[in-house]
Amino acid sequence: MNSNLLFDFSVNKEENSIHVTRDFAANLSLVWDAWTKPEILDLWWAPKPYKTETKSMDFTEGGAWIFGMVSPENEVHWCRVDYRKIEPQKFYSGLDGFCDEDGVLNMEFPRSLWNNEFTAKGENTSVNITLKYESLEDLEKIIGFGFKEGFTMAMENLDQYIEAKFNLRNELKKDRSPRVCTYLNFPGNTEEAFKFYQSVFKTEFSGKGIQRFGDIPADGNHPPVAEVIKKMILHIELPITGNHVLMGTDAPKEMGFNLTSGNNMHIALEPETREEAKRIFDELSEGGTVTMPLEDMFFGAYFGEFRDKYGINWMINYTND
Template identity: 85%
Template sequence: MNSNLLFDFSVNKENNTIHVTRDFAANLSLVWDAWTKPELLDLWWAPKPFRTKTKSMDFKEGGGWHYCMISPENEVHWCRLDYRKIENQKSYSGLDGFCDEDGVLNMEFPRSLWNNEFAVNGENTTVNITIKYETLEDLEKIISFGFKEGFMMAMENLDQYIEAKFKLRNELKLDRLPRVCSYLNFPGNTEEAFLFYRSVFKTNFSGNGIQRFGDIPADQNHPPVAEAIKKMVLHVELPITANHVLMGTDAPEEMGFTLIQGNNMNISIEPETREEAKRIFEDLSAGGTITMPLEDMFFGAYFGSFTDKYGINWMINYKNN
């Protein structure tokens, strides 16, 4: 876990609750999606070495999430979360419990009422989680199962996903010279596209070539990347003509993205100074729609993105020292 991110875990035996406060180094929209879209929950929800697989989800009040956690030995543990109240990008609550493959609750295990609240905290997003059990016995039973340790591991899985999704590969640019690049997003076929571009322009990939999500080294602070995204392209750069560079990454539906013609390409500007980055961002975004405010980001850049008033997508990226 990133030690700079807020984390607090407490147990209140007087009212049979667990309270968790956790920061994530991403904007509110991405963190909300990671908690509410099944294709993203499947990437991080289960503590390693377990994995999550969704059978069905209907994210609405009165709907539910039916999923299982699978062990390395392929033992399957089914769960069900029944949604009660949802306020978009603010909070949701629901009853969670163990069940069978058909969704029939297992009453031998306690159910819990989850209330998750999401709030912007500077460049991070804070999630406040309150989990309430009917009895003290139920609470102590869950704690004895190692809930705290397992939940912490799941949070670290989400950190890994966020870091892999947003990390800009600054090591490929070793100087302060300004440049303009085209940043391309593909629904899972980045490698195919860039092999084609390479054959046309007769150039080679920069740096270490195609970098994949699975290339990110695992250590005690960064658990292994989920199997579902290991082979996807994290980043690739290809010089073409007149010193122009194409950059690309995979952004498939499985990771919560919806790419359509027009939103899958950005003009990426890397100014020489921080002041110039701010000036260009403010002037060029006037009258447009800011998708990510220009801020110091956790991946070591002064970064922001927007769509200008003519519908063109831009990224401003100044590499911090």
């Protein structure tokens, strides 16, 4: 864990509660996504050596997240979170507990009421968490299960995920030279497609080559990754002709994506300045649909996505200092 990031953990037995404040080295939008999107939660939520596998998630008030905590021996402990209140990029609350594979709660175990508040803190984001229990007995049982140790490891998993994404982006983009790329999404066969393109254009992959979800991070301390996506492609770049670059990633249905011909390809622009990135984004997106606002991202870029008024998908990316 980055020692400069705040981590405060306390227990209040009079109020049957646990209080945690944790900072992350990423902007508010990205930290919110990491806590609310199943494809990212599956990468970090479980403490090692467990991994998380989402069965279903409906992140709405009244919706639920059903997921398994999978041991190295493939023993699955099923859990359920029932969402109560959601204020996008500000706050959400949910009542969690153990359940069976169908989401039927096991009332022999205590449930935790999570109240999570997200606050921008300069370039970082602070998450303030309060967990409440019905009784002191329930609180002490959760503490006895090793909650503090497990939750600390999960927070470190998220740190590693953020750091790995940031390092990957810096590794692949070394300078400020503007360029135009094409970004492709595949339902799980990115590697097959890019090896085909490589055979045609007779070029080599940029950076370290093929980057997989299971490689996060490369130092061997990567957070748990669901087996179904471990060998899938996180990011790949291939120079083709005329100094053009193809980029790609896997976005399969197991991660909640629904790709169709037309929505799986973006024109990716990398302007020379931040000001030019904003100008192009604002003017090109006018009359269209913004799918990701132009913001500072955890991987070290000023980034946004939109579909223009003619139905063409665009990415705007400026690498920060």
